[in-house]
Amino acid sequence: xxxxxxxxxxxxxxxxxxxxxxxxxxxxxxxxxxxxxxxxxxxxxxxxxxxxxxxxxxxxxxxxxxxxxxxxxxxxxxxxxxxxxxxxxxxxxxxxxxxxxxxxxxxxxxxxxxxxxxxxxxxxxxxxxxxxxxxxxxxxxxxxxxxxxxxxxxxxxxxxxxxxxxxxxxxxxxxxxxxxxxxxxxxxxxxxxxxxxxxxxxxxxxxxxxxxxxxxxxxxxxxxxxxxxxxxxxxxxxxxxxxxxxxxxxxxxxxxxxxxxxxxxxxxxxxxxxxxxxxxxxxxxxxxxxxxxxxxx
Amino acid sequence: xxxxxxxxxxxxxxxxxxxxxxxxxxxxxxxxxxxxxxxxxxxxxxxxxxxxxxxxxxxxxxxxxxxxxxxxxxxxxxxxxxxxxxxxxxxxxxxxxxxxxxxxxxxxxxxxxxxxxxxxxxxxxxxxxxxxxxxxxxxxxxxxxxxxxxxxxxxxxxxxxxxxxxxxxxxxxxxxxxxxxxxxxxxxxxxxxxxxxxxxxxxxxxxx
Numbered sequence: 178x179x180x181x182x183x184x185x186x187x188x189x190x191x192x193x194x195x196x197x198x199x200x201x202x203x204x205x206x207x208x209x210x211x212x213x214x215x216x217x218x219x220x221x222x223x224x225x226x227x228x229x230x231x232x233x234x235x236x237x238x239x240x241x242x243x244x245x246x247x248x249x250x251x252x253x254x255x256x257x258x259x260x261x262x263x264x265x266x267x268x269x270x271x272x273x274x275x276x277x278x279x280x281x282x283x284x285x286x287x288x289x290x291x292x293x294x295x296x297x298x299x300x301x302x303x304x305x306x307x308x309x310x311x312x313x314x315x316x317x318x319x320x321x322x323x324x325x326x327x328x329x330x331x332x333x334x335x336x337x338x339x340x341x342x343x344x345x346x347x348x349x350x351x352x353x354x355x356x357x358x359x360x361x362x363x364x365x366x367x368x369x370x371x372x373x374x375x376x377x378x379x380x381x382x383x384x385x386x387x388x389x390x391x392x393x394x395x396x397x398x399x400x401x402x403x404x405x406x407x408x409x410x411x412x413x414x415x416x417x418x419x420x421x422x423x424x425x426x427x428x429x430x431x432x433x434x435x436x437x438x439x440x441x442x443x444x445x446x447x448x449x450x451x452x453x454x455x456x457x458x459x460x461x462x463x464x465x466x467x468x469x470x471x472x473x474x
Numbered sequence: 475x476x477x478x479x480x481x482x483x484x485x486x487x488x489x490x491x492x493x494x495x496x497x498x499x500x501x502x503x504x505x506x507x508x509x510x511x512x513x514x515x516x517x518x519x520x521x522x523x524x525x526x527x528x529x530x531x532x533x534x535x536x537x538x539x540x541x542x543x544x545x546x547x548x549x550x551x552x553x554x555x556x557x558x559x560x561x562x563x564x565x566x567x568x569x570x571x572x573x574x575x576x577x578x579x580x581x582x583x584x585x586x587x588x589x590x591x592x593x594x595x596x597x598x599x600x601x602x603x604x605x606x607x608x609x610x611x612x613x614x615x616x617x618x619x620x621x622x623x624x625x626x627x628x629x630x631x632x633x634x635x636x637x638x639x640x641x642x643x644x645x646x647x648x649x650x651x652x653x654x655x656x657x658x659x660x661x662x663x664x665x666x667x668x669x670x671x672x673x674x675x676x677x678x679x680x681x682x
Contacts, residue, residue, distance in 0.1 A: 191539040195538030196540050224550055225672070225674075229534070234546035254672045380601060381537065456538065457595070457599055460529055464595065466482065467482065
């Protein structure tokens with residue numbers, strides 16, 4: 178049986194290792210063809226909605242995941258996104274873009290770069306109009322055949338579509354569905370931009386699917402402009418690239434050194450494994466074993 | 475008379491023999507608690523519950539016990555143990571005012587969180603030690619495993635809470651059942667109300 182003090186020591190070791198050994202993700206965007214290549218995730222949920230991390234925790238975690246920009250897109254609300262943006266600005270973290278996932282019965286729509294909440298009790302056309310009125314970018318969230326009847330008529334007003342989403346990892350059919358929507362949309366709207374997002378709620382998938390955005394600087398307005406102009410590259414599960422053909426060629430000539438699908442937790446060396454095991458065992462010991470103590474009865 | 479206790483924690487004993495263990499714990503006085511302040515006696519276990527949530531948050535997201543992520547989880551999920559504390563404190567005042575000092579009652583109540591800690595540790599352990607593709611896809615790929623395990627743990631925690639009400643507060647079966655129903659209704663109701671109010675939870679939503 179594990180004495181309690183050993184549990185506490187293991188926990189301390191886990192905490193020290195986990196706090197002071199960070200991942201070795203580069204923070205500065207790579208440069209290709211005169212652009213900075215910002216790695217962004219445009220679909221992230223905080224615990225103010227139905228996510229696990231607070232907006233502040235998301236900023237800290239995004240740094241660990243090597244993201245240079247991300248959009249907090251809680252369902253039908255925007256206040257948490259504003260808090261995340263404030264905190265990231267305070268600590269010099271990634272660019273946080275206040276956004277919203279407008280969640281209606283027949284469509285889910287990401288509004289990136291909003292100043293006010295967009296109501297969900299309205300048609301897709303009205304939501305699109307409102308996003309554009311605020312200077313935002315409208316992205317179809319995890320679209321597919323299920324949402325064709327809603328998005329179809331409004332495809333001309335859509336700025337982008339998620340072509341890559343964790344659903345594509347879960348099922349090849351869902352991956353094909355996402356790509357199919359993008360290709361059908363692109364045929365009707367040649368300006369439709371490819372977006373890859375993690376739809377992060379919990380566990381380690383923040384930035385799992387990401388968009389490479391080609392910008393001059395890492396400011397919000399520049400990122401939104403790049404989205405509108407289609408200066409993005411997204412890789413699907415098989416590593417096929419979607420987006421601007423010239424930018425795809427740039428990345429093919431000089432790939433950014435990162436696994437296309439990086440499942441591992443950031444930091445998977447021997448020391449990291451030891452410290453996380455120690456931390457977990459320490460918690461187990463604290464919960465299941467007691468100090469030897471005396472009671473009066 | 476003093477005696478030295480065995481190795482397993484109170485949380486483990488309460489998980490498997492809730493009423494009997496709570497009855498014993500209500501009668502015992504820990505030698506160390508004699509000199510413990512009332513405030514610390516009341517908040518130490520809710521704080522530990524918040525710490526466990528923070529640790530779970532950090533382990534499942536970053537794969538490490540990162541102090542900043544642990545603190546973030548502790549702070550922003552502290553409303554859960556706080557809500558539990560407030561609701562149970564009110565119920566203790568209503569149903570069993572003179573049975574136990576409030577601080578001790580709260581302390582004992584939170585000993586019943588063993589099932590939740592077990593669940594958090596099991597999921598965190600799975601995240602850490604199984605192939606990572608399944609980690610982030612678990613909510614999507616596991617089908618009904620997660621909801622069923624969550625329901626099972628919730629039921630188990632209600633059993634330990636009932637044991638607290640019967641064993642520690644010495645309520646009759648009917649009063650304990652009433653208190654438990656009120657507790658569950660208030661806790662789920664308040665949390666759900668928030669999500670409906672901010673429109674993050676909507677009746678029409680289908681969850682992936």
